[in-house]
Amino acid sequence: MNESTMELSKLLPIIAPLFVIQLILVIVALVALAKASQTRGPKWLWVLVIVFVNIIGPVLFFVVGRRND
Template structure:
């Protein structure tokens, strides 16, 4: 664990921030959209726990467009 503490977090921060924004955008959209393909709570779990892939999969197949 010591090695992890030595890592320059300043460098990694932007990556974490961008992923967080992506997750927040997806969650906000999930709350506001009227219907999804499949239950909303499942999508919430997918977005939160599947890092990067979760929000993207939600945007591609989760949003109902008709």
């Protein structure tokens, strides 16, 4: 127990930037999704993909889901 909490405090500052970058990707993708008038496929499905598919989810939305208008 004690060991794992010690590891966590060592781990957190190192991996925090990873989470921040992922968060930026997810938030920007969600904002773009909210602003888009039309998407390929239902919007609620894209919300799930963006939030739950790691890294590739937002990228897939930008590449496949958005319609250029």
